Amino acid sequence: MIFKTGIRLRRNSTGIVICLLIILILFTAVGEAYLFFRLKEKNENIRELRYTVLKDREYLYAGLKKKVTETKIPEVLCKDYSYSFDEVTVNGAINTGDIIDIRISFSDGEDYAVLKGIEVESISEREVISASITEEELLRLSSAVRDKKEHKDAFVYAIRFMGQRSENGPDYIPNANVLLQLGGTENDYTERKRLEERLSKEADE
Secondary structure: OHHHHHHHHHHHHHHHHHHHHHHHHHHHHHHHHHHHHHHHHHHHHHHHHHHHHHHHHHHHHHHHHHHHHHOOOOHHHHOOEEEEEOOOEEEOOOOOOOEEEEEEEOOOOOEEEEEEEEEOOEEOOOOOEEEEEOHHHHHHHHHHHHHHHHOOOOEEEEEEOOOOOOOOOOOOOOOHHHHHHHOOOHHHHHHHHHHHHHHHHHHHO
């Protein structure tokens, strides 16, 4: 009788342990499932937040770009300096009010536009042109004047523009110091290096 009772108690204890293990496993599974869905929801919220931030940033950039594009600054506000072009040779008849280009010509025949669309404010008896120019135009002109002094037979000249004005800007590439100030591209530096190498090779010949 005592033996049977011991067996029964042992079976009951084993059953209790098994039940506890099952409950523990179920509790753990439920906990893991809860954490999984919470993390999934959190990740979705983070992705949604990132998407919202990125879209807002795109809208902001697009808005700023549109605003800058639509904003037209009066030309008179862009001109920083009143400059006398005493290093520039006048080519042909130029009068006050004319629109001129400033160009540089090298001994090998290459000719580049340094400045475009400059309005002549006055011209002296010595044919020295005065006009208003921007900081960038001043830097480009300074580079061209230096090229004129460093390379034999090079000269900088002003010529009255008569034709249809194209949208292309000046094709003269200034020296490396000016490019650094203007934020020149890698292609600008490459083209400038080619120009200097060509002029140096011609000087050696």
